[in-house]
Amino acid sequence: MTQKAFQDYYPDQLAHCYGCGRLNEHGLQIKSYWDGDEAVCIFQPKPYHTAIPGYVYGGLIASLIDCHSTGTASAASYRAQGREMDTEPALRFLTASLHVDYVRPTPLGVPLEVRARVKEIKGRKVVIGATLSASGEVCARGEVVTVQMPEHMAQ
Amino acid sequence: MTQKAFQDYYPDQLAHCYGCGRLNEHGLQIKSYWDGDEAVCIFQPKPYHTAIPGYVYGGLIASLIDCHSTGTASAASYRAQGREMDTEPALRFLTASLHVDYVRPTPLGVPLEVRARVKEIKGRKVVIGATLSASGEVCARGEVVTVQMPEHMAQ
Numbered sequence: 001m002t003q004k005a006f007q008d009y010y011p012d013q014l015a016h017c018y019g020c021g022r023l024n025e026h027g028l029q030i031k032s033y034w035d036g037d038e039a040v041c042i043f044q045p046k047p048y049h050t051a052i053p054g055y056v057y058g059g060l061i062a063s064l065i066d067c068h069s070t071g072t073a074s075a076a077s078y079r080a081q082g083r084e085m086d087t088e089p090a091l092r093f094l095t096a097s098l099h100v101d102y103v104r105p106t107p108l109g110v111p112l113e114v115r116a117r118v119k120e121i122k123g124r125k126v127v128i129g130a131t132l133s134a135s136g137e138v139c140a141r142g143e144v145v146t147v148q149m150p151e152h153m154a155q
Numbered sequence: 156m157t158q159k160a161f162q163d164y165y166p167d168q169l170a171h172c173y174g175c176g177r178l179n180e181h182g183l184q185i186k187s188y189w190d191g192d193e194a195v196c197i198f199q200p201k202p203y204h205t206a207i208p209g210y211v212y213g214g215l216i217a218s219l220i221d222c223h224s225t226g227t228a229s230a231a232s233y234r235a236q237g238r239e240m241d242t243e244p245a246l247r248f249l250t251a252s253l254h255v256d257y258v259r260p261t262p263l264g265v266p267l268e269v270r271a272r273v274k275e276i277k278g279r280k281v282v283i284g285a286t287l288s289a290s291g292e293v294c295a296r297g298e299v300v301t302v303q304m305p306e307h308m309a310q
Contacts, residue, residue, distance in 0.1 A: 016205050018212040026203040048181035050171050051249075052308060057173040058250045059221050063214025094206075095213045099254045153207060 005031035006039070006071040009085035014092050019067030030064060032071040032116075039072040041114040049108065056106040061140050064114050065130045066098050069144035072116040073126035077148070080121055092153075093126060093146040106132065106139035124148035160186035161194070161226040164240035169247050169304075174222030185219060187226040187271075194227040196269040204263065211261040216295050219269050220285045221253050224299035227271040228281035232303070235276055247308075248281060248301035261287065261294040279303035 007020045007030065018027040032041045043064055051057045073093040078085050106112065113133045120127040130142040162175045162185065173182040187196045198219055206212045228248040233240050261267065268288045275282040285297040 014207055016208055018204050018206070019214050021205075024203055024205070026201075046181075048179055049173050050176075050179070051173070052169055052304075053171055057218075058253065059174050059214065059218025062217040062221065062253055062255075063212075066214050066217065094260075095257055097254070097256045098213065098217055099252070100217075101252045102250055105249075149207075 003033060004085075005033055006075045006085065007031060010092065011090050014090070017067065019063050020071055028060075028063065028067070030067050030071075032068050032075070034075065035115075037117060039068065039075060039116045041068040041071075041116075042111050043114065044111045045108055047108070051105075054108055056108050056112070056134075056139075058100075058102060061102070061106060061112075061132055062098060062100050062142075064112065065100055065116075065132060065140065065142035066095055066144060068114045069116050069128035069130055069142065070095055070146050072118070072128050073144075073146040076118045076121060076126060089151060092149040094149050096125075096145040096147045098142065098144050100140055100142045102140050104137070104139050107134050110134050119143070158188060159240075160188055161230045161240065162186060165247065166245050169245070172222065174218050175226060183215075183218065183222070185222050185226075187223050187230070189230065190270075192272060194223065194230060194271045196223040196226075196271075197266050198269065199266045200263060202263070206260075209263055211263050211267070211289075211294075213255075213257060216257070216261060216267075216287055217253060217255050217297075219267065220255055220287060220295065220297035221250055221299060223269045224271050224283035224285055224297065225250055225301050227273070227283050228299075228301040231273045231276060231281060244306060247304040249304050251280075251300040251302045253297070253299050255295055255297045257295050259292070259294050262289050265289050267294075274298070
């Protein structure tokens with residue numbers, strides 16, 4: 001995709017997150033994009049992101065769902081306000097709660113597709129539903145309750 | 156502590172987990188120990204395990220709670236059977252669901268203490284409640300539903 005990812009719009013001081021910060025050289029650097037009303041993120045785990053041999057580590061799955069969901073919450077809030085993501089003030093979201101159901105073991109070695117959609121936007125709170133799939137099969141489902149970052153932290 | 160950690164008893168083929176495998180050189184290699192009826196794990200995040208600057212990445216918090224809880228489920232099952240952890244057959248647990256409530260931002264730079272206790276043991280299912288604290292303050296609470304690994308995977 002040639003469009004900019006949600007994370008490419010984060011202000012520099014908020015771009016150090018281990019999961020999604022483009023400036024964290026040790027991190028996962030996930031990238032999220034709109035695909036209609038859903039947001040999608042494709043991630044290729046490293047061979048060492050293993051649980052038992054041959055399967056993806058559950059903590060990585062939780063991390064992908066978490067960061068993709070906070071990114072989606074941010075992008076959805078700009079959309080709801082009719083604003084572009086490069087406009088001020090920056091809208092960034094923190095995770096209040098994270099729930100992941102591991103539906104089946106996630107095979108290691110193929111790209112993972114995380115899809116997120118908005119379940120609720122109300123005030124400063126955005127609730128996101130997400131799935132994580134491998135080779136077209138849903139391996140995990142998540143729900144993330146996010147809250148807009150206070151302005152003094154986001155600027 | 157001089158006692159062996161739960162994870163030191165895992166069979167070699169199950170010791171590659173990114174979160175808790177002693178044989179995963181890229182991983183977190185957490186260590187869990189009994190402290191009475193609770194299990195405790197002390198973990199020092201790396202400087203790059205950041206969310207926003209100064210605070211710990213939520214995905215790492217979820218990972219610590221997840222792996223410490225599956226380890227506690229394993230140790231608790233041996234206890235319930237009156238067995239030592241170095242006896243066969245090996246009892247290892249997979250995560251069925253993970254829930255984390257982020258109570259307050261977790262400061263980066265201090266050791267984190269994860270405490271877990273058994274909420275329920277029933278058949279092959281063990282439910283674990285966990286807290287993650289920094290400098291004595293609870294920053295996150297978790298609940299992990301774990302299921303005993305099928306014998307053909309655990310041996």
